[in-house]
Amino acid sequence: MKLPxxxxxxxxxxxxxxxxxxxxxxxxxxxxxPTYYQTGRVCARDWNK
Known part of the structure; x- marks a missing residue:
């Protein structure tokens, strides 16, 4: 199923x-x-699993 x-x-x-x-x-x-939205920072170890 595709989402628009x-x-x-x-x-x-x-x-x-x-x-x-x-x-x-x-x-x-x-x-x-929420962490990204509040700080604008991306922690690579969390996002690139």
Whole structure:
């Protein structure tokens, strides 16, 4: 199933929850987002597993 590549002003939490169920690696990504959003820094060891 392909998801459209569109920019949305708000998070589609229903889609996020569906992806979390289908892809457990996505959970790690979601957990890293608040740190990136607040600091703008990317820790390579966390993102490049």
């Amino acid at each position: 590549a569109k920019s949305w002003p708000d998070v589609d939490w229903q889609s996020v929850n569906r992806i979390l169920v289908e892809n457990t690696d996505f959970k790690d990504y979601i957990e890293l987002m």
